[in-house]
Amino acid sequence: MLLPTLQEIETLHKKYAPTPAVLNLVLTHCRIVWDIAAQLLEQRPIAADAELVRVGCLLHDIGVYQLFDATGTERTDLAYITHGVRGEAILRAEGFPETVWRFASHHTGMGLTKQDIEAQHLPLPAQDYIAQTTEEELVMYADKFHSKTTPPRFNSFERYKAHAAQFGPDKVEKFEHMATAFGVPSLAPLAEQYGHAHV
Numbered sequence: 001m002l003l004p005t006l007q008e009i010e011t012l013h014k015k016y017a018p019t020p021a022v023l024n025l026v027l028t029h030c031r032i033v034w035d036i037a038a039q040l041l042e043q044r045p046i047a048a049d050a051e052l053v054r055v056g057c058l059l060h061d062i063g064v065y066q067l068f069d070a071t072g073t074e075r076t077d078l079a080y081i082t083h084g085v086r087g088e089a090i091l092r093a094e095g096f097p098e099t100v101w102r103f104a105s106h107h108t109g110m111g112l113t114k115q116d117i118e119a120q121h122l123p124l125p126a127q128d129y130i131a132q133t134t135e136e137e138l139v140m141y142a143d144k145f146h147s148k149t150t151p152p153r154f155n156s157f158e159r160y161k162a163h164a165a166q167f168g169p170d171k172v173e174k175f176e177h178m179a180t181a182f183g184v185p186s187l188a189p190l191a192e193q194y195g196h197a198h199v
Helices: 006-016 020-043 050-059 062-067 080-093 098-105 114-119 134-143 157-165 169-182 188-194
Strands: none
Touching: 006 020, 006 050, 006 062, 020 050, 020 062, 020 134, 020 188, 050 098, 050 134, 062 080, 080 098, 098 134, 134 169, 157 169
16 A cells, blocks of 8 residues: 655645644644654554554544634534544545545544444444554554643643543543553653643
């Protein structure tokens, strides 16, 4: 499978970003998620395709751009949770294979099941959006350690674990399972590098 280059990925972000500020927000987050995943890959032997993980990290939030208007203001009529399926639609339209577009629609939370969507009345097609491959799981897991809040921040293991608890013990169990499999990243150096808070 021919994967996009870093230049091609950056060009794609620029194509869909409504403003430079939103581009910086989303692309920086994607780069940070790759930094986290790369650190985890270096810490221990993980049977994953590192190049595919990098592409997944750098493209997983491409759908976020559709949640902003032309002035860079976040739209109130669109639910944030739809950014994954929006990203999938973008990547499909751009001709990417399923191996790539699944990173967009299958990274939200600790995975969304059809039951989650129906029980919470989420504005998504009622189906499972669960990470299945090691690469998908690693992108999903690394993503949990950084948030595109205002201002952006790094999330400690305990902070995200407490957040996941709101959605049920099964989500906490899955997060802890991934921590056992992939390790817990060292966020302080990245927080200093990017100038984002570490909470």
